[in-house]
Amino acid sequence: MNITSLAKKAICVAMLSGAGMAAHAGMDILGSLPVGTKNFNNGAFVTLSAPTTDRAFLDALFLGLPANGGSSYGVIEVPLDLSSTIPGLKFSTFFTFVALMGLGADGAFDGGDDVLLAGGAVAPTKGVSFNLASNGGGAVYLMVGGVTPEGSVGSLYNGSVTVSAVPEPESFAMLLAGLGLLGAIALRRNKSKSD
16 A cells, blocks of 8 residues: 555545544645755645634645755644634644655556655654655655644645755766875875975
């Protein structure tokens, strides 16, 4: 069973077990990411009144990674309490699942062979971060799941994806050769000073 199906089944079980519990699933496209940082923000469950039960959400954010690059991912809750101005208007989020997923051999979202690349299930928390070492790049998606607790009208969160360039093996070889040359020069200078 793949992680996406497991997360969806967990939301369905939670929906069926809690009376009045609602679930939300959203999709967003971040596009092909160059080296650098891409920030995003997202939210779910904007309702007119605060519910009396927790509600689950699961968002998929699609992005493209360059080949031979490392990447870092993070999401954090944006707590917002406007209940002093508008009674009951409060936003809160607990993350339970944050993961980077690959599309699998069929190249389709949730095609049954999607692959967990990094991250995964977490204890309920207000923020999550993880890294992915260099990879082949291509189309991936970030799954962000959690709950909006009782008394909250919705969830708000910010996130970022940072893509870093990983040097090619030839660059490492040049670096090592340069360091060796500097070491040889320093050794020669020290030897000539002592003579």
